[in-house]
Amino acid sequence: MCYIVKIIIKIFDIISCLITPFIAFVSSVQTRVGPERFPLTYMIWDIFHVSPIRHHYYQPVFNVRNLPERIWNRENQLPGIDFNIEGQLSLLRSFNYNSELEVIPIEKPKEPLGFFHNNSFGVGDAEILYNMVRHFKTKKVIEIGSGFSTRMMKKALDKNREEGFLSSHICIEPYEMHWLESLGIDKVIRSKVEDVDPILFNELRENDILFIDSSHVLRIGGDVFVEYLQIIPNLRKGVLVHIHDIFLPNEYPRFWIMNKRRFWTEQYLLQAFLAFNSKFEVLLAVNYLASYYSEEFSLKCPVYAKKLKRGTGSFWIRKID
Numbered sequence: 001m002c003y004i005v006k007i008i009i010k011i012f013d014i015i016s017c018l019i020t021p022f023i024a025f026v027s028s029v030q031t032r033v034g035p036e037r038f039p040l041t042y043m044i045w046d047i048f049h050v051s052p053i054r055h056h057y058y059q060p061v062f063n064v065r066n067l068p069e070r071i072w073n074r075e076n077q078l079p080g081i082d083f084n085i086e087g088q089l090s091l092l093r094s095f096n097y098n099s100e101l102e103v104i105p106i107e108k109p110k111e112p113l114g115f116f117h118n119n120s121f122g123v124g125d126a127e128i129l130y131n132m133v134r135h136f137k138t139k140k141v142i143e144i145g146s147g148f149s150t151r152m153m154k155k156a157l158d159k160n161r162e163e164g165f166l167s168s169h170i171c172i173e174p175y176e177m178h179w180l181e182s183l184g185i186d187k188v189i190r191s192k193v194e195d196v197d198p199i200l201f202n203e204l205r206e207n208d209i210l211f212i213d214s215s216h217v218l219r220i221g222g223d224v225f226v227e228y229l230q231i232i233p234n235l236r237k238g239v240l241v242h243i244h245d246i247f248l249p250n251e252y253p254r255f256w257i258m259n260k261r262r263f264w265t266e267q268y269l270l271q272a273f274l275a276f277n278s279k280f281e282v283l284l285a286v287n288y289l290a291s292y293y294s295e296e297f298s299l300k301c302p303v304y305a306k307k308l309k310r311g312t313g314s315f316w317i318r319k320i321d
Contacts, residue, residue: 027052206238
């Protein structure tokens with residue numbers, strides 16, 4: 001972010017401090033009395049795509065300052081889940097594509113190709129994705145949520161095609177990434193996943209990939225609701241599933257909660273989904289491997305090993321029954 005923009009934001013923050021107490025007081029009254037008694041007011045809130053939510057135990061939004069310190073230090077034992085550590089390490093050790101990863105640009109090139117130095121899907125995650133597509137010779141990919149992962153996925157699929165492994169790449173992206181159509185993706189669906197015919201996902205077969213990087217928030221009828229309660233359970237045996245921004249067995253990053261105020265819930269739903277679930281196995285918990293098996297992880301992720309900006313969060317599972 002350039003210096004001038006930072007100054008403008010700082011000034012706006014100072015000015016906002018003068019009027020926010022009044023807005024906060026009015027909003028507090030509205031939430032305590034009840035939204036149903038302020039239909040006109042809440043109509044205006046909806047127009048501006050915001051909504052006042054009281055810090056109350058019935059609500060998903062909370063005062064981050066009330067979080068106890070133990071939240072960040074507790075050890076999640078993942079009861080009921082076979083974390084399959086030896087299986088994870090065995091799969092990691094089987095990857096053999098370092099020479100291909102090392103020629104991918106680190107910084108942004110002139111052409112719209114994949115590169116590692118980005119804030120969305122960078123080193124570690126991108127390298128594992130490339131390895132997975134190359135290792136399993138994936139024939140069909142359905143991405144829910146697109147971006148830098150799409151570019152890396154396409155690189156790996158194109159390399160497979162050079163070796164005679166044909167494939168299909170479908171992206172479901174209703175909101176952003178207007179360059180997708182120009183990237184040469186086989187099919188771009190500009191709809192919310194909850195509006196997509198679920199029969200599409202029946203096309204995925206063994207070693208195909210369902211790639212999920214969506215809203216990360218469980219809400220009524222939303223994308224995460226559909227993904228975990230309707231799509232993933234009905235996948236065919238052998239389908240690989242990727243979910244991004246999962247840090248199990250660790251907590252979400254402290255900075256995300258305390259500073260960015262991200263009230264994400266997806267990884268808790270994933271943990272509940274996997275608990276006592278013998279139909280799925282953990283393949284790779286990338287943040288875990290990067291944190292606790294850093295040396296072995298770095299051997300198969302040579303760009304990550306260069307100690308560039310890191311932030312792994314990919315989680316891979318597979319349906320086995």
